[in-house]
Amino acid sequence: MNQFTEIIEMIKSSEKIAVLVHENPDGDAAGSLIAMTEGLHLLGKEVKGYLENIPSNCGFLFPDERISLLEEYNGEAFDLCIVLDCGDIQRTGLGSKVYENSKKSVCMDHHMTNTGFANLNYIDAKASATGEIVFEFFEEFGLVINERMATAMYSAIISDTGRFKNSNTTQKTFEIASKLMAFPMDITKIAYHMFLETSLERTLFLGNLLSHLKLYLDGKVGVLVASEEEIKKYGISHSELDGMVEYARNIKGVEVGIFVKEMNGGFKVSLRSNGKVDVAEVAQKFNGGGHKFAAGCKFADVSADEVVRLLVSEFED
Amino acid sequence: MNQFTEIIEMIKSSEKIAVLVHENPDGDAAGSLIAMTEGLHLLGKEVKGYLENIPSNCGFLFPDERISLLEEYNGEAFDLCIVLDCGDIQRTGLGSKVYENSKKSVCMDHHMTNTGFANLNYIDAKASATGEIVFEFFEEFGLVINERMATAMYSAIISDTGRFKNSNTTQKTFEIASKLMAFPMDITKIAYHMFLETSLERTLFLGNLLSHLKLYLDGKVGVLVASEEEIKKYGISHSELDGMVEYARNIKGVEVGIFVKEMNGGFKVSLRSNGKVDVAEVAQKFNGGGHKFAAGCKFADVSADEVVRLLVSEFED
Structure with a gap:
């Protein structure tokens, strides 16, 4: 793995720099992208950032005059391409065209599986977010960090740590948050946009969904079922259904939350x-996968009731 | 205001020490109480902590062999009484009897309105939580802090900061969180118990409530109404209704969330x-009160529909 010093030398010797993140970007990707492009601009570089789309909870961070959508890329060439938060070059999606039109490349990432695809690679799997690494990079060389960069890096960090809740949160995560607080960020507003703001449609849908929540196995398994008809009726997107399973899991006494979506x-x-329970084990029985605490699987040619029956009986064992 | 050094001297010269917090205790009160009693015990003191009841989201921190409910207080005398998180002695409720049976007193608090009622008072209105002050006190003298104390102080801090979301969160808050992370705390579990865990009854009630959410004034005002009949039907307590108003406020475009509870x-x-909108101004028109962002008022001898009509027409202006 390379060091920050090699990377800063490569940046200093480059004029036109592109910055990329992964497709289907999240808050860490968007925040890291904004901080890096802004920071390189303040360093006097001609910099352009690209992303596939603006994540739905990151609208408050945009527009950004130096960041465009990938579909607007016009084929221009760069001296250097900096790839953030991507374990391999395929993860950049359409961004691979920008990458191919760049003379040199740098990758900064926190995925343990990173392939080291760039000319210079800085991978820190202990960093909670790529936003942490971007902060450390600018701090290391005493480069200018402004309020916009601080807000973006803080957003990146709370996105990947679930607002200091996930197990990737470390002492350093909080240390960096403390340093970012030196800037006049509005952390209430950031938390609101990143985690709390929702749509009327999603709220009404949630109301209907929760009204039909069912518990099984002495309250140890909580089940929420959403039919295709309901999803259409409320006009909500599939991405808005992310996280609904947690309403089932967060009920006292529930050990496994299940969300069944038609x-x-x-x-x-x-x-x-x-x-307590390894849900990946059960997901695997139905040809699914995942981690011990979060897994998923698919069913075809059965009814919703049968899906619930099959899953509950597996957890019974 | 007194210094930590005067307080540590008073503690060192005392043998039997009582620790109190405010009535209707929250996570900061409970967490600060646990940390202080545990810390004084590790310092070799004979210490007893008292609280009115265990907050519903703090059950995971109890039982604690050195902490009892106030109703169990047997009238015993103490050399010193340490009062935490109370702006005045009335806030200790039944605890005032313990206070009266103590030769000396210390208060540590973060309420700007603190009356300085104790013999020694350490008030830091910039501290996000009393838990922050308790940490600084033990750190200042290099006293032993163990995992249990760390978990309790971290819980205290996330309780009063809304998990690093409220405007009282400071650089120091994050610095302390970073130092607490040196202990093997389970921050995922703490966040789950303090903020996410809920009851089946509350979840079903919430489902019904959200299904009937209404928007007014071009979606700028969101209204949720809970009838006494529904509250009884779902068998939920009034404390479980705390925070429901946020489901109305968190809808995109909504500037004011209203929760009407019969x-x-x-x-x-x-x-x-x-x-954007000062809700205290409107609350005052109906003889209520509060702050710019959070206020409340009461109505009698009108229907729920009329309450909503009156409020919405005020916000129209």
């Missing part, structure tokens, strides 16, 4: 464990 | 602003 005639299932 | 034949109203 999709294209079949069912997509999300499983969340509160720590 | 209670004893009348209505209790919670108002929350997203920052």
Whole structure:
């Protein structure tokens, strides 16, 4: 792995720099991208950032005059391409064209599986977010950090740590948050946009969904079922259904939360464990996968009731 | 205001020490109480902590062999009484009896309105939580801090900062969180118990409530109404209704969230602003009060529909 010093030398010797993140970007990707492009601009570089789309909870961070959508890329060439938060070059999606039109490349990432695809690679799998690494990079060389960069890096960090809740949160995460607080950020507003703001449609849908919540196995398994008809009726997108499973898991006494979503005639299932039960094991029985605490699987040619029955009986064992 | 050094001297010269917090305790009160009693015990003191009841979201921190409910207080005398998180002695409720049976007193608090009622008072209105002050006290003298104390102080801090979201969160708050992370705390579990865990009854009630959410004034005002009949039907307590107003306020475009709760034949109203509108101004018109962003008022001898009509027409102006 390379050091920050090699990377800063490569940046200093470059004039035109592109910055990329992964497709289907999240808050860490968007925040890291904004901080890096802004920071390189303040360093006097001609810099352009690209992303596939603006994540729905990051609208408050945009527009950004130096960042465009990838579909607007006009084929121009760069001296250097900096790839953030991507474990391999395929993760950049359409961004690979920008990458190919760049003479040199740098990758900064926190995925343990990173392939080291760039000319210079700085990978810190202990960093909670790529936003942490971007902060450390600018801090290391005493480069200018402004309020906009601070807000973006803070957003990146709370996005990947679930606002200091996930197990990737470390002492250093809080240390960096403390340093970012030296800037006049509005952390209430950031938390609101990143985690709390929702749509009327999603709220009404949630109301209907929760009204039909069912518990099984002495209250140890909580089940929420959303039919395709309801999803259409409320007019909500599939991405707005992310996280609904947690309403089932967060009920006192529940050890496994299940969210069954009808999709294209079949069912997509999300499983969340509160720590005791290995949900990946059950997901694998239905040809799904995931981690011990968060897994998923799919069903076809069965009814919703049958999906629930099959899953509950697996957890019974 | 007194210094930590005067307080540590008073502690060192005392043998039997009582620790109190405010009535209707929250996470900061409970967490600070646990940390202080545990810390004084590790310092070799004979210490007893008292609280009115265990906050519903703090059950995971109890039982604690050195902490009892106030109703169990047997009238015993103490050399010193340490009062935490109370702006005046009335806030200790039944604890005032313990206070009266103590030779000397110390208060550590973060309320700007603190009256300085104790023999020694350490008040830091800039501290996000009393838990922050308790940490600084033990750190200042290099006293032993163990995992249990760290978990309790971290819980205290996330309780009063809304998990690093409220405007009382400072650089120092994050610095302390970073230092607490040196202990093997389970921050995922703490956040779950303090903020996410809920009851089946509350979840079903919430489902019904959200299904009937209404928007007014071009979507700028969101209204949720809970009838006494529904509250009884779902069997949920009034404390479980805390925070429901935020579901109305968190909808995109909503500037004011309103929660109308039928209670004893009348209505209790919670108002929350997203920052633009001063809701205290409207609450005052109906003889209520509060802050710019969070206020409340009561209505009697009117229907729920009339309450909503009156409030919405005020916000129209």
